[in-house]
Amino acid sequence: MAEEKTSFSVEVVFALPRRQALVTVTLEEGATVSDAIAQSSLSSLFPDWDIGKCAVGVWGRIAARDQRLQQGDRVEIYRPLMIDPREARRTLAAEGKSMGAARKLRHKVQSKRLL
Secondary structure: OOOOOOEEEEEEEEEOOOOEEEEEEEEEOOOEHHHHHHHHOHHHHOOOOOHHHOEEEEOOEEOOOOOEOOOOOEEEEEOOOOOOHHHHHHHHHHOOOOHHHHHHHHHHHHHHHHO
16 A cells, blocks of 8 residues: 655745745655756746855755655745955945945835936
8 A cells, every 4th residue: 555645835945136936835755855946847937046056044044955845834035246245334434424324225226216
């Protein structure tokens, strides 16, 4: 008598600054992060990105692609950083600014573009 595998759902997410995608996939027991990403078809939604080379995580923690998943997990695909956050803080500090000030300045610039 063959054992019946149970299925469960997980979310797979990928985001760009102006576009995001969240896909819910149904997997069988024993499925991995790689299985979820493959089934999500996010690589076809973002053809300019090599999702296979991006770092991945589960609920905000870096994970191996062979990590097994469970019901309700959220698989996140991370884009590479444009600049190391520590280097960004050092640069701003050298200019006498803070991360908060940079965020406010960026918001002002974006607001002007919308007008």
